[in-house]
Amino acid sequence: MGGNGKHRWILSFSRASSPSPKSKKGPKEPPKEFTCPISGSLMSDPVVVSSGQTFERVSVQVCKDLGFCPPLDVRPPPDFTAVIPNLALKSAISNWCESTGAVHPPPPDYTSVEKLVRQKIPNAGESGTRPIRVSERELLKCVAENPPPVIHTHAVSELAQRVSDRFCSGSSEESVIVAETPLSLKTRPCCYSSSSSSSEFFDFETLNPTRTRSPNFQPNPEEEELVLKLRSRDVFEQEKAVSSLRNISKTRPESRAALCTLRILSAIKPLLVSRYSSVQVDATASVVNLSLEASNKTKIVRAGTIPYLIDVLKGGFSESKGHAAGALFSLALDEENKMAIGALGALQPLLHALRSDSQQTQQDSALALYHLTLMNTNRVKLVKLNAIPTILEMVKSGNLASRVLLILCNLAACVEGRTIMLDSNGVEILIELLRDSKGEGLESTRENCVSALFSLSQGNFRFRSLMKEVNGMEVLREVEKRGSQRAKDKAKRMLEMMRERDDGMCGSSVDWDAFLESGEVRRTR
Structure with a gap:
């Protein structure tokens, strides 16, 4: 080398170009939430199941096909009856792969996942599987295998009018926005029975006709007779069967649990x-x-009845539509059913039924939508269906105002709903309704109207300017003086909030035109 600086530089450069210790390391392990709890691999198509957990789609399909629920350390136990794509997690996995240089996971092979699941089946019999629980099996299976036929509108039934005492209104401690000031609605049928059966036998004969019943099985003669007539091809036998079932389930509340079997459904x-x-x-x-x-509510939904009720609501007989709306309302009272009912497409028909000629159908549809929109996913879906302008128009016309205002309170709980309500003159419509609803029997309407305004006011500077345009402060002061205690509390809080904002802006001028366009407040001394 002879001490040549050039040669020393070349040697130094060569060493610097050698692989660093970091580059020799393998790819990073994916976060636990990115891997499927069943297959243990990075998820390619994550889906949310009915119980709320996320799995790889192929893993869910394998478990459903095998009729097996792997023993996983999660609560509640997995329920594979319905799946919804988890787009947010899929995007997060994709971003993680790009940032770490990991390979995007391809869809897993069905056969390999099946072998993995079969290894987890303890004491597998000849079939290689053990029966999955009913609650994890039956939500959409019957719907997929037996899609309901298309029905058409026919003449109104000549049967007697529906019983008028089926539903009644009550009070509730449920709240949409503010827990300490609950809205005045949770309705339930007045003939609701608190009694329930502690046991239930589910017969899978309709899904697997070759299955042998347990030697200890004792058939219910009443159920056997009903099933036989319901499945008859003779219309007169069908009429007698459904008439008998309707009468028994109405007059004998204690028999409802025993008659709500998979065979009858x-x-x-x-x-x-x-x-x-x-x-x-x-x-x-x-x-x-x-x-x-x-105890029957989740059974009915998981038996696949929702698509049929939706078809009745769309094109059934007039009296049947009222019953279908009532059934959807009753089923929506159960927390576990809300997501399934919304995912199966009930929101649009219920929204259309708000304009039905039947007052009972309108009311039951409004109550069903109220309870369904207590879940955020259903709120967003209803907003995307352009429901808010329709509901505001009903409020403006005074049609079912008290009930639909409760739906607006729920929709205002999401950002998208508040924005559209403000864009659709929602503040002006609600203030005008408060000015007009001063007669007796309209206190619930006033309370719900104030609740809707309170929902719109949350964290929104634009609400304040719109209230000033329609002189809403004066209306709120009137409510604070003469309204119910619940309405007074919310009106007072809104007035205090707007006064605080006025005090905070004291000594500065605000460019309101620019604020309304950009959503930002610009102050100048």
Whole structure:
């Protein structure tokens, strides 16, 4: 080398270009939430199941096909009956792969996942599987295998008017926005029975006709007779069966749990879309009566009845539509059913039913939408269906104002809903309703109206300027003086909030035009 500086530089450069210790390391391990709890691999198509957990889609399909629920350390136990794509997690996994240089996971092979799941099956019999629990199996299976036929509108049934005492209003401690000032609605049928059966036998004969019943099985003669007639091809037999089921489930509340079996529900589903008015009306009324038992609500949904009720609501007989709306309302009272009912497409038909000619159908549809929109995913879906302008128009016309205002309170709980309500003159419409609703019997409307305004006021500077335009401060002061205690509390809080903002802006001028356009406040001394 002879001490040549150039050669020393070349040698130094060569050493610097050698692989660093960091580059020799393998790819990073993916976060635990990115891996499927069943297959243990990075998820390619993550989906949310009915119980709220996320799995790889192929893993869920394998478990459903095998009728097996792997023993996982999660609560609640996995329920694979319905799946919804988890787009947010899929995007997060994609971003993680790009940032770490990991390979985007391809869809897993069905056969390899099946082998993995079968290894987890303890004491597998000849079939290699053990039966999955009913709650983890039956939500959409029957719907996928037996899609409901298309039905058409027919003449109004000649049957007697529906019973008027089926539903009544009550009070609730449920709140949409503010827990300490609950809204004045949680309704339930007045014939609701708190009694429930502690046991239930589910027969899977309709899904697996070759299955052998347990030697200890004792058939219920009443159930056997009903199932036989419900499945008959003779319309007169069907009429007698659904009429009998409707009468029993109405007059004998203690029998509702015993009669809500998979065999009866499977047999009654086709009759919900019967072309014979008497059959369709009594079938939908029977579903309503069975749903009054609290323990039956999830069973009815998981038996696949929701698509049939939706089809009745879309094109059934007039009386049947009222029963279908009532059934959806009753089923929506159960927290576990809210997501499934919204995901299966009930929101649009219920929104359309708000304009029905039947007042009972309108009310039950409004109550169903109220309870469904207590879940945020259903709120966003209803906002995307452009429901807010329709509901505001109903409020403006005074049609079912007290009930639909409760739906608006729920929709205002999401950012998208508040924005559209403000863009649709929601503040002006609500203030005008408060000015007009001063007569007796309208106190609930005033309370719900103030609740909707309170929801709109949360964290929104634009609300303040819109209130000033319609002189809403004066209306709120009137409510603070003469309204109910609940309305007074919310009106007072809104006035205090707007006064605080006025004090905070004292000594500065605000460019309101620029603020309304950009959403930012610009102050100048």
